[in-house]
Amino acid sequence: MNFKTFLLGLTAAFGLPWVLAVAIPYTQMAHLEPARFVEAADGFDGVYEFTRSGRTDGASIYASNGCALCHTQVIRPSYAGTDMYRKDWAGVPANAAEGIADSRRETNPYDFEGEKFAYVGQTRVGPDLSNVAIRAARRGAEKGIGAEQWFLEHLYNPRDYDYNSVCPSVSFLFDGSAAKPKSDAKALAAYLMSMRKDNVIPSSLNPRKP
Amino acid sequence: MSATVQNSDPKDAKLRADIDRSLRHPVMFFFTSGALWLLVAVLLGFASSFKSHSPDFLGDAAWATTGRLSLAHQNILIYGWACQAAFGAIIWLMARLCRKESKNSILILVAGHVWNLAITFGLFGILLGGSTGVTWMAFPTAVWPVLLISYILIAIWSAIQFQVREGGHIFVSQWYLLAAIIAFPWVFFSSHVFVFVLDGHPLMKAAVSEWYRAGLVFLFLAPVAISAAYYLAPKVTGRPVHSYHLAMFGFWSLMAIAPWAGFQKLAGAPIPRFLPYIGAAATILFLIPALAVAVNILRTILQDETSASRNSPSLRFTMGGMAGMLILGVLGLFLNTSGTLAMTQFSLTGYGMDILAIYGFFSMCAFGLIYFVVPRVTRREWLSKRFITSHFFLSLYGVAAVVLFSIMGGLFQGQAQNDSNAPWADAASFGRAYAVGTTLAWLFIAFANTIFLSHLLLMWARLGRRSTHPTLLDSGHHASSPHGPEGDIDELQAAKA
Known part of the structure; x- marks a missing residue:
């Protein structure tokens, strides 16, 4: 040679x-070509635009504290995992009594709109965060507080709500108590809120409904 | 090595001594500072592993957040230790195989210092909250261009040495060295540009960052480790490499397979569907070059009728590294099939495989080379065979435990994760006992590397033994060195080819 x-x-x-x-x-x-709603499948025509339910400027705080090592941000289709079926992960299942349509879906490329890097994540020591805002709202309601406040309390001391959690506290983003978040803590909570993904999407983006 | 065990041309002996002397400072700098960073990385690994089951360890200080410690641990392990050990190996091996003295040692040494400064800056950047959060690209973004420039100033001379060498034959070790020298800047530069400079889709950036990790392991660290093994096995036993054709096959199969690996970490994410499949396939197929190389090296070593394979520290570590590579290949086969990937993708197994590749495979081979090179460049022998044996066994048991616990824990954890009816807390708690085991194992590795670093520092200070006998792993003195007469294997290899 x-x-x-x-x-x-x-x-x-x-x-x-x-x-x-x-x-x-x-x-x-x-x-990426914009995805479209089609009359035949979705009932109306139009261009799909994913709008996040919060700010994304907390992404850098999420990144620099290594959150992505233990948390993922992807709902895999059922050929690659069972994420679609775990409670509150992929969205909210249909509930005829309350008039809620099934919002469960797998992650699509438009979900990362506005991000610099998709922190898909390394492991799931903690749960997936794709729709963590739904769970935060539910758990906050049990305590009579809003989802954002629940996030702040959870970030200040994760073991307040889940005794066995191994999630590190980020109390250094607060001024001594969960009631006094610094701007970084607010940004991080807003970022977690922004991960909610139960909006209406074209059915072409959700080919494998659970 | 002393003059009494040399039976080759005195001119050759002088050339080798001149080469060693010309490279003494940069080689010792890379090995010693690498070993220092290795100890830092292992202690960071211990701390982050401890926090993964006992989150209150070290308190709530910002720098001691689990994620920051873990990012620092992984990046220091890669850039502080593995890359620097590889640099030392590349410059020494290439100079010896090309039979050329280094004329740029001062520049290499300066670039090495720049590399270390950049790593130090990067470490503080991560701990103080400036990390990018991308697993193996976690240093603040100002660091990577500095790393790339110092890499070029370190490695380019080896490529030039190869260009100006005399004689046409290329040794097996040189193919791997050249591949590594070319692969690093290519993978490093293009990945960092795709992730941090160009305006791509966030998901493809994530995909490229995973491809980068696979590239760094399979196209840079693995070739350097294999190159060291292909150098040491024939050199120490005094036998030619078992099969030249097998060596060729192993090389080209690695080069054809490895650049496709990595994307399987994004299985199920909405990126082009063929990427995760091809990534998983490539990781599975890594077993082919791993088998070819391991069979070739181990047959070369084990067919030796002298006691070299039992007594030489270099060969013992090399065999450990070859075993690590084989296990990496076999586990890669089982953990990346479409049936298991859903379980292993987001569990602790990934970390176990990383540590197996970096410590169980690459580092063991690097240690083997370091035990061979350091006495030659310092002209002193290692002080204590007990230190070497302890380093070997503590490393072996430590890395075996980390890998076993991560992979077992990861499988249980992954299975619980994938049972969508079981509560999520199950998945978290199934991994916990194994995380405790991993913490203990890091302690073993920390002991091993404290010993190694002390031994290396003493050698660096030229406090090694002045002796005609190399330090071997059995008792008693030897009339002839199992490290073989210097230089003869070069001729043997050439004759065989």
Whole structure:
């Protein structure tokens, strides 16, 4: 094997996957076509725009404290996991008595609108956060507080609500008590609120309803 | 090595001594500062593992948040230890195999200091809250261009040495070194640009960051480790590499398979569907080059009729590393099938596999090379075989325990996660006992590396033994070194090819 063949082989071995699996998918996903509602399937026509239910500027605090090492932000389709079926993870199941339609769905690429990086996450030592705002609202209601306040109390001391939780406290984002959050704590809570994903989406984005 | 065990051309011996002397400072700098960072990384691993089951450990201080400690642990392990050990290996091996003295040692040394300053800055950046939060790209974004520039100033001379070498034959070790030298800047630069500079989709950025991790392990650290093994096995036993064709097959299969790996961490995320599949397939297929390399190296070592394989510290660590690589391949096969991936994807197994690759495979091979190189560049022998044996066994048991606990705990945890009717708390509690085990195992590894670092520092201070006998792992003295006569294997390999 001479040096020329060696370099040619190496270039081909490195270049092919780089072009096919990295550069081309990256370029394609950078310019996503907007998804549309279609009359036949959704009952009306229109362009789908995902609007987050809160600010995303807490993402950098989420990132720098390594939250993504223990929390994920993805609801996998059922071929890849059972996330769709776990209570309150993928959305809210239909409830005829209260007139609630099934809002459960898997994560789609439009859900990361406005983010710099998708913190899909490494492990699930803690639960997935895709719809954590729904659970926060439920648990806050039990205590008579709003979801945002519940988040702040949970961030200040995770073991107040879940005795066995191993989630680290971020009390350093507060001025001594859960009632006195610094602006970073508010931003982090707002970011967690913004992960709520039970809006109406085109059915083309939700092909595998549970 | 002393003159009494050398039976080759005195001119050759002088050339080797000159090469070693020319590289003494940069090589010792990379190995020693790498070992220091390794100890820091292991202690950070211990602390973050401790916090993962007892969150009140170290209090609620901002710098001691579990996530920050864990990001610091992983990044220091990669850039502080693994990369620096690889740099030391690359510059020394390439100089020896090209038979060229280093003419740029001062520049390499300066670049090495810049690298270390950048790592220090990055460590404080993570602990003080400036991290990007991207698993192995967690340093503040100002750090990566500095790392890239110092890498180029460290490694480019080895590529140039290869260009200007005399003689046409290329040794197996040199293929791997060249591949690693080229792969690092390519993977590092393009990934960081895709993630931090270009305006891509957030999900593809996440996908690229996972591809980067696989690339760093399989295309940079693995080739350096394999290169060291292909150097040490024939050199120490005095036998040629078992099969040249198998070596060629192992090399090209690794180069063809590894650049596709990594995307399986995003299985189920809305990225192009073929990416996770191809990533899982590549991780499974890594077993092929792993088998080819391990069979080749182990046959070279074990068919040796002298006692070299039992007595040489270098070979013992190399065999440990080869076993680590095989286990990595076999586990990769079982943990990435479509049946198991749903369980393992977000469980602790991923961490176990990372540690297996970095410590059980790469670091063991790197230790093997360090035990071989340091006596040559310092012209002193290792002080104590007991230190070496303790380092070996504490490392072996420690890494085996970390890997076993992470993978077992991860499987139980993953199974509970995937049972959508069981309460979520089950999944969390199933992993906990294993996390305690992992914490204890890090303590073993911390002991191992305290010993290693002390031993290395003494050698660095040139307090090693002045002796004609290398430090071996049995008792008594030897008429001839199982590390073999210097240089002869180069001719043997060439003749075989």
